[in-house]
Amino acid sequence: MPKVALSGWESRLDHSHRSCHRADTVLLFTEERMPLIRIDVLQGRTEAEINSLLDAVHRAVVNAFEVPQTDRYQVLTEHNLRRLVAQDTGLGIVRTEKLTLVSVTTRPRSDESKRKFYSELTAELAANCGTGANDVIVSITTNSDSDWSFGNGVAQYLTGEL
Numbered sequence: 577m578p579k580v581a582l583s584g585w586e587s588r589l590d591h592s593h594r595s596c597h598r599a600d601t602v603l604l605f606t607e608e609r610m611p612l613i614r615i616d617v618l619q620g621r622t623e624a625e626i627n628s629l630l631d632a633v634h635r636a637v638v639n640a641f642e643v644p645q646t647d648r649y650q651v652l653t654e655h656n657l658r659r660l661v662a663q664d665t666g667l668g669i670v671r672t673e674k675l676t677l678v679s680v681t682t683r684p685r686s687d688e689s690k691r692k693f694y695s696e697l698t699a700e701l702a703a704n705c706g707t708g709a710n711d712v713i714v715s716i717t718t719n720s721d722s723d724w725s726f727g728n729g730v731a732q733y734l735t736g737e738l
Contacts, residue, residue: 609643611680611685613678614651615650615652615677616677621654625705633701676705676713693714
């Protein structure tokens with residue numbers, strides 16, 4: 577198992593897990609676990625367009641984060657034009673009616689897998705939905721095992737069920 581020391585932290589990497597150790601604290605980061613994806617778009621897309629969008633986002637997640645094809649958690653919300661505001665943050669980015677805001681809630685991911693996700697996502701949306709990279713905004717929020725319950729009032733990552 578390769579390991580790298582980074583300013584007091586020791587990182588061990590195998591094919592499915594990364595663990596970081598410091599003193600008596602151990603954090604286990606499992607990259608292959610599926611994140612929760614929230615997608616916000618402007619109203620006006622057909623059911624077929626929405627299905628294509630959901631499938632494209634899922635393919636990007638599977639490819640970039642190496643999660644199982646059958647793990648899929650997505651919520652899509654359509655907004656009135658005046659209820660979804662996304663300016664260019666001073667970057668000169670022009671937005672269109674294809675604006676797609678993707679919010680990812682996930683256990684820790686590497687910077688490399690996040691960059692791969694941004695690239696895969698924009699490529700998938702361009703190829704399958706006609707959405708330009710200028711219209712894709714991504715925000716990733718990291719959480720931990722105790723922040724997830726998949727049902728029955730139980731934190732399955734903590735109980736060992738997952």
